[in-house]
Amino acid sequence: MTSFAEAQRWWGAAETILLRGGHLIDPAAGIDEPQDIFLRRGHIEAIAGRIGRDADLRVELEGLCIAPGFGDIHVHLREPGGEDAETIESGSAAAARGGFTRIACMPNTEPPIDTRGLVEFVLRRAQSAGAAEVFPVAASTKRRAGDELTEMQELREAGVLAVSDDGSPVRDARVMRRVLEYALTWDLLVISHAEEPSLSAGGVMHEGYWSTVLGLEGIPAAAESVAIARDLRLAELTGGRLHIAHVSTHEGVELIRGAKERGVAVTAETAPHYLALTDESLRTFDSVYRVNPPLRSAADREALIAGLRDGTLDCIASDHAPHTDVAKDQELEAAPPGMIGMETTLGVVCEILHHREGFSLRDLVRLCATRPAEIIGWDPGRVRMGGAAHLTVFAPDQEWEVDPSAFASRARNCPFRTWRLRGRSRLTVCGGRLTHQEDVEFCPSERLLTQTA
Ligand SMILES: [Zn+2]
Incomplete structure (x- = not known):
């Protein structure tokens, strides 16, 4: 061969x-x-x-x-600042192996990607590494601190297509309102990491039957749904373009379905691990299963699949979150949340959605290539002559x-x-x-x- x-x-x-x-x-x-x-x-x-x-x-x-090149609109490449876990070079190589040609990387690096200079740094690195096209998602607030908005015009001019404080939510609803308004002016997508921190604080897994059995601190589904409800209302108020990241709950799917019926400009993604795993995995106490939002119940998993089937959830994104073995080989409470995903997304989605749940290959391509490109604004999201x-x-x-x-x-x-x-x-x-x-x-x-x- x-x-x-x-x-x-x-x-x-x-x-x-x-x-x-x-x-x-x-x-x-x-x-x-x-x-x-x-x-x-x-x-x-x-x-x-x-x-x-x-x-x-x-x-x-x-x-x-x-298929048209697969796109992953939610990955963490850890550069700058976390190169032990991943670099733009290794992350884009993982993307290529997994079938992705374009990826959008989140700004929760060290320092956070919140200026034109840092955006240009990521773009330069990606260009020399070159195994995939990398699109930095810039922070929506300076240092991702949640109070002062970033210079979105400059960011847009540098090539940014979306802003987010991903890794954490924008706590203050008034600031989030302004983010949506300001981003609209510069035609930027706003990606919401929907989490109400006062409800999730201290939790290591989904709050439910298994957290009770295992005696572990839980994160209720409401930590996600309360935040989604807020951001949907703010999108309605401002007319901003809102995208909800890593939806993990039945309640979240219901809220997004309702908002879409009212005509709110919202799109949403879920990640492969929420389709393949549930909170029962935490029985092993293995920190590899710790992720934020956490693996949810079997009923939540069913609701996510139904949401993908009827279009409430628009696409799949890996939320590829690399960590070193040293960081992950700790007790659940001490280990950072996150899982890698770019090299298994295609396999998991094919296995779970196509082979087990009866989704057509056309549905799969829509979820992994067409919709991600449409949502973030990659052209073309299809196989086009001349391009x-x-x-x-x-x-x-x-x-x-x-x-x-x-x-x-x-x-x-x-x-x-x-x-x-x-x-x-x-x-x-x-x-x-x-x-x-x-x-x-x-x-x-x-x-x-x-x-x-
Ligand atoms: Zn997130």
Whole structure:
């Protein structure tokens, strides 16, 4: 089999590339059928049922699905300040392996990303690391302290598409109102980490049956729903564009459903771990299961799946939150909350939503590629002629065992260790460049072989 390095060399040297025999799923373009794709210098020149033209490089995708590049609008890359756990380079490599071509990273770094200079730092780093396009989400308040708004005009000019104090909520409702108003002026999305801190303080897991049995301090569902209710009302008041991050509760889904029915401009995401795990996992007292918001009850999990099914929840985001082993190998109460996710999202979502819950592959692509791009404003969220190719090729039925030691991420805090998942990413193309391939047949022309020999 072709190594990634060799594939990348051929890919980079080829003037024309034919992606042959894959099944293209592009919900925004209404395509769900076998299609060949012809690339010239990384740009899409033709899409057709069968393309007979010769290319410098032919890539055989028979039996695989091709989708618009997957996007993850909620990840933590830990740089600057937390490079032991992750860097922009290792995090973007993890993204490429997981099938993502674009990711939005949260500003709760050290220092927080709250100025044009820090935004430019992240963009520069991402450009030289280069395995995925990285879009910094800037803080909505200075130092994420919750009182003074950031310079949103400057941030917007530097390329920021969304603001958030993620990692913590904006405590003061009046400040949140102003964030929504000000962000609207600069056409920025406001991402809400919906948590009422006075209700969540001290908790390590979901408050319910299992927290009682285990004798652990709980975080009630209301810590999330009270905050979501506030922010929905503020979005209604201001007309601002609100996106609710990592929805974990039944109550949250109900509130968002109601707001959408009233016509509020709100979108929402949930994360794979809330679909695959419940608070029962904490029985092990293993800190790998500590996350914020916490893993919830089985009934909450059902409600999230129903919310994804009827469109109340718009998309999936990993909330990839790397921590070092040293930080995580502590008692539950001392370990920081968070799990890594970019290299398991596709597998978990394919396994749980497609294979077990009956979601179509088209639904999956909508949740992982189309909607994330639409929500944050990435263009295009679809496979478009003329554009630099952003493509994710995956095998929805391929079974594999999760082995975090093989991950590109620096962190190992993965709750799916040893799980067998169906659905694996096989090839990723980001802005026309090959950023990941595994077990795909590459057929270079004689000319390309001589040229790269
Ligand atoms: Zn958050």
